[in-house]
Each structure stands twice: as C-alpha cells, then as structure tokens.
Amino acid sequence: MTATQDHPATADARLHTGVDDGTATGPVDPSAGLVRVPAHRYTSAEFAELELRRLWTRTWQLACSVDHVAEPGDFFEYRVGPYAVVVVRDDEGVLRAFQNVCRHRGNSLCSGAGSGLTELKCGYHGWTWDLAGQLRRVPGRKGFGGLKLSEFPLLAARVDTWGPFVFVNLDPQADALDTYLEAVPEDAAWARVEEFRCTATVVGDVAANWKTVVDGFSETYHIQTLHPELMGNIDDVNAPQRLWGHTGKSEQLYGLASPRIKAGLSDQEVWDSFVLTQGQRMGVTEPGPVPPVPEDATLRDVIAERIRAHVAASGTDLSGFDTDRIMRLHQYQLFPNCSVLLTADTLSALVARPGPTPGTAEMGIFAFRRAAGPDAPYRRPTDLRVAFEDLDLGYVLNQDAAVLAGVQRGLNQPGLTELVLSQEEKRVINTHRNLERYLGIGPKD
Numbered sequence: 001m002t003a004t005q006d007h008p009a010t011a012d013a014r015l016h017t018g019v020d021d022g023t024a025t026g027p028v029d030p031s032a033g034l035v036r037v038p039a040h041r042y043t044s045a046e047f048a049e050l051e052l053r054r055l056w057t058r059t060w061q062l063a064c065s066v067d068h069v070a071e072p073g074d075f076f077e078y079r080v081g082p083y084a085v086v087v088v089r090d091d092e093g094v095l096r097a098f099q100n101v102c103r104h105r106g107n108s109l110c111s112g113a114g115s116g117l118t119e120l121k122c123g124y125h126g127w128t129w130d131l132a133g134q135l136r137r138v139p140g141r142k143g144f145g146g147l148k149l150s151e152f153p154l155l156a157a158r159v160d161t162w163g164p165f166v167f168v169n170l171d172p173q174a175d176a177l178d179t180y181l182e183a184v185p186e187d188a189a190w191a192r193v194e195e196f197r198c199t200a201t202v203v204g205d206v207a208a209n210w211k212t213v214v215d216g217f218s219e220t221y222h223i224q225t226l227h228p229e230l231m232g233n234i235d236d237v238n239a240p241q242r243l244w245g246h247t248g249k250s251e252q253l254y255g256l257a258s259p260r261i262k263a264g265l266s267d268q269e270v271w272d273s274f275v276l277t278q279g280q281r282m283g284v285t286e287p288g289p290v291p292p293v294p295e296d297a298t299l300r301d302v303i304a305e306r307i308r309a310h311v312a313a314s315g316t317d318l319s320g321f322d323t324d325r326i327m328r329l330h331q332y333q334l335f336p337n338c339s340v341l342l343t344a345d346t347l348s349a350l351v352a353r354p355g356p357t358p359g360t361a362e363m364g365i366f367a368f369r370r371a372a373g374p375d376a377p378y379r380r381p382t383d384l385r386v387a388f389e390d391l392d393l394g395y396v397l398n399q400d401a402a403v404l405a406g407v408q409r410g411l412n413q414p415g416l417t418e419l420v421l422s423q424e425e426k427r428v429i430n431t432h433r434n435l436e437r438y439l440g441i442g443p444k445d
Helices: 008-014 045-054 210-216 228-233 267-281 299-312 323-327 395-402 404-411 423-439
Strands: 035-038 061-065 075-080 083-089 095-099 135-137 158-162 165-169 196-206 241-243 247-254 328-334 338-342 347-354 361-370 382-386 418-421
Touching: 035 423, 045 347, 045 423, 061 075, 061 083, 061 196, 061 347, 061 361, 075 347, 083 165, 095 158, 210 347, 210 361, 210 404, 210 423, 228 267, 241 423, 247 299, 247 323, 247 423, 267 299, 267 395, 299 323, 323 328, 328 423, 395 404, 418 423
Parallel strands: 196 382
Antiparallel strands: 035 418, 061 165, 075 083, 083 095, 158 165, 196 361, 241 247, 247 328, 328 338, 338 347, 347 361
16 A cells, blocks of 8 residues: 545545455555564654544544433534544434534533534623524624624534444544445344444543554454363354454354363353353353253354343334344444444444543443334433443453453553554454554555
8 A cells, every 4th residue: 555645535436345254355465474563553753643634633533422302402522632522412403513623712512412503602702603503693693794694604514323323423524424424224123223222331541542542442363362261162263253344243153162272162151251250241140050951952042042031021022033143242343433332232333532642542432222123212321420440341351351451551662663463353454554644654654
C-alpha cells in the first residue's frame, strides 16, 4: 500500500468486499504469514493528532442507543477527543444531530443526556435554535446589522440507526450508514436486533491507547492464556472469521470444551465452566451438579433450554431460536472502535475512544436486553461513569480490561519498534489497513 491523501469516500471504493468462509479476504493474505505494525502507532502524540484530524471526523461511530433519544425532546451529547455532537429527537419525532457549538462565539450548547428539551439555547449570550437546528432568537440582534437567522443554522452532523444503535458521523460527504456497515445488518437479521432495549451504559478511563482496547476484542488468540476458565466451554479453534471492509466478524460456539483440551472434558466440567463464566444467562451463579442430559440431546441443548426458561420469566420468548442461535456468539467489529456481541438472548457493544494522551482511552459498554417485541416501550438507560478499578464488565471481560495497562506499558519500551501479528489476528490487521486508508499512510508509517 502506498501513501494516499484520498478522501475516505474515494478510498472506500477500493475496499475489499464479499464474505469469506473463514479465511482472510481483501487486505489480509492468508499465505503472507506474520504482519508487522509499527509500535509507535500506539504511543506517538503525532500519530494520535493525525487520527484526530483524519479519522474521528470521518467515520461512523456508535454514540448512544435509541432508548436515549426515543421521544421528542430527548437528547444525548456524544464526545470523542475534542469533538462533540448533540443527538436530539425533534418536535416531529425526527432524529437529528448537530455539532455542539454556538454559531456566535463557539460556546457548547448542552452536555450530558436528558429529556424535555424544547430548544437549544446558548448559556453564554442566549442565541437559541429550535430542535430542527434553525436559529430563532438573537438577543440584541440590531447590533449585528443585517444578520439573517436563516444563515446561521446549527452545524449538522450525520445520524442514523441500526436496530437499537444510534451512530453519528461528522463528515457530511460520508457514505450512508447502511453502506458503511456492509453485510453486518443482513448477517445479524436472524436475531431481530430491533427488539433489544438498552438497559445501561458504563464508561471508565483506562491507561491504554484506544487501539489497544479495540485489539483485545478483535481476536480469540488470547483465550487459551488469558481466559483459562473459559476453555472448558468454548470452541476457540473452529471459530470462523470474516472480513467485509470497514467491518468484520468472528463466531464462537459455547457449551463444549475447547479442542485444545486433547483429553476432553466431562459434562460436569463443561457445565462448571459455563456457570463460572456466563451462568447469569441461565440465572445460575453457583456451581452444582450438571443437569441430566437426555439421550437425544447434548449438554448444549440443556443449557439452551435453561436460558430459554430463565428469560421467559421476564416475558421474553426464545422458542423461535434453536440451540445454535443461543449458544453461538456472533461478534462484529465496526471500524474504528466498536465491537458488537450478539446471541439470541444477549446483545452488548464495547467501544473505545481516545483519551487526552496517546496512552489513555475511554472504554465503555452498552448493555441490552431482549424485549417482548419491536413495539416494546423504550426506557431511559442508566448511564454510569466509574473509575477503572470499579469497571465491572463481567467475569471474562474484566480479565480483558485488567491486561490493558500492562500492554500499554510494554508498547512504550524503546526496544519495541513493531508488533507482529498472525493470520489468527486478521481483524486486528484489518483495523490497521483501514486506519492507513483514512490517515493516508502506508503499512510501515
């Protein structure tokens, strides 16, 4: 790849397309062996500044959930680096997004999230816009001479939804969201993601570059070392990966021992592993005897039925989903910074945003629950900001979060000039290939 200054709309036209069968496509050559990535991409202030100017202003990013902005007057402020976007539902029920800036002297218009908004008013000098972004009032307007209200609407940002997710993009020339997401919505259509409702978001600061966070959720190579407790109930070997361009995917089947465990495990050992790592899906948090497994069934079938029964108690019907849909995790990578984890009964999204220095980031998780149907009411989620030491993402994800600071310290060592990636880490490689397109650099830059 050679350096280019192309706008993403031009560069994207050269992105690979199509779905593979578990082998790499596009920029990842399965016969290429290891891939080298400059380590300074994770530590350099100059590189981070380039990302701010060429990446974060041009890509679709998960900002909030539909639950945050379901009713007229609901609003949510999304921040990434120095940029801020206000997502708002206007009086007509139209979802809109604006750069969070007053057209007078640049003051921010609002912060946080809430409801009952009737206008966007600058708290500094009182310039006021309606929720459609039209300027309505300017105190002391005569002092501005021939100022026309129509000439100073709020600066619009792109906004669109996929299922329960709300995405924003600061680039007015960017491709539509459905184009950007490529095959992901169709691939996930079986899950009826529009039935999920956001219950909570949790955000914490971590001592690692945002890419360090994203990389950790873009490969399963680390499972055998970092998550030994998980090995008893996951197939981390026969885990197909796909690349579509901006997006990628992996699948992992749960409820059976990893093929790396050559001697195999008993049903009791697999059950114990599942209870420890994700027993909350069945409403089981304490170890106990494995349930009986009928002759015409597997332990996976038994676990799936326990999950169906557990969620049925809250009014959710999973009878239309077979064992594979319940026991197989579909994990989607959405460039640059989002990972969506999906099974028939669970949906969550992990995001990472740049912090004030290259060695810091903001890490967040969106938690969802399946409602009774697509017409189920929306409720405002609980939004929490916590210290890193209080960031509780669950048994397995806590292990992922705990290793981040150590990885970042290692990346700062002067002798480490490059990372070496295997083809098992093709989604990490894909992140860097996309990054190179947006920044206009080559693989060695």
